[in-house]
Amino acid sequence: MAGEVKMTEGVKCTCEAAIVGLYACAGGSNVGQMTNKVAVELTKKGKGKIMCTVGIGGDVPGILKSTEGTDEIIAIDGCALMCAKRSLERAGFTVDKHVILSELGMKKNKELDLNENEANEIMAKVEEALKI
Amino acid sequence: MKIEILGSGCAKCKRTKEIVEQAVAELGIVAEVVKVEDMNAALDYGVMITPAVVVDGDVKIAGKVPTLEKVKEWLTKK
Numbered sequence: 001m002a003g004e005v006k007m008t009e010g011v012k013c014t015c016e017a018a019i020v021g022l023y024a025c026a027g028g029s030n031v032g033q034m035t036n037k038v039a040v041e042l043t044k045k046g047k048g049k050i051m052c053t054v055g056i057g058g059d060v061p062g063i064l065k066s067t068e069g070t071d072e073i074i075a076i077d078g079c080a081l082m083c084a085k086r087s088l089e090r091a092g093f094t095v096d097k098h099v100i101l102s103e104l105g106m107k108k109n110k111e112l113d114l115n116e117n118e119a120n121e122i123m124a125k126v127e128e129a130l131k132i
Numbered sequence: 133m134k135i136e137i138l139g140s141g142c143a144k145c146k147r148t149k150e151i152v153e154q155a156v157a158e159l160g161i162v163a164e165v166v167k168v169e170d171m172n173a174a175l176d177y178g179v180m181i182t183p184a185v186v187v188d189g190d191v192k193i194a195g196k197v198p199t200l201e202k203v204k205e206w207l208t209k210k
Contacts, residue, residue: 010171010175011140011174011175011179011180011181011182012181012182013140013145013181013182013183014181014195014196015143015144015145019181049181051180052178055178060178062178062179062184062191062194063180065184065192065195066178066181066194066195068193068196069181069184069193069194070195
């Protein structure tokens with residue numbers, strides 16, 4: 001896995017390249033927590049920029065404006081409830097790419113501690129599914 | 133009125149500041165235009181991509197260079 005991401009590096013300048021916003025559901029289950037892990041790792045790999053999904057539902061102006069400024073929106077949901085995708089669409093955004101971890105072979109349960117091997121496997125499947 | 137330009141000092145950020153200063157000058161209003169390069173300040177506003185423009189604490193745009201007309205609209209609607 002790539003190195004640590006400092007918070008101040010979390011703000012991305014649009015001069016660099018197209019901005020791909022990554023919106024993880026980060027829900028209260030193993031698949032939900034894994035979406036956050038996936039978004040963090042994709043950010044570290046330079047394949048997108050983790051954004052604050054909860055701020056979309058919370059109608060937070062800075063986060064909504066940041067989302068308007070993205071070139072592509074990717075929703076990463078843990079399960080078929082699709083909370084991330086639905087939150088974005090409810091706020092009026094079009095989701096360009098969407099992935100659901102439970103449909104990639106990860107069974108949903110209440111465990112919150114993530115397994116590193118499983119995380120690596122899911123990462124590979126997500127990258128393949130999203131073609132990134 | 134306080135106008136903050138959030139950005140790292142890149143080309144788009146500089147262009148944004150020029151446009152804001154032009155809008156202020158053409159409208160003849162009194163405003164403090166501040167360039168903010170501390171990205172923690174951007175995060176405090178929920179801004180995750182730059183450049184961004186904040187007028188009196190209200191985030192107007194993020195990740196894009198605004199048009200002169202749009203900036204004038206923000207400043208005259210206050």
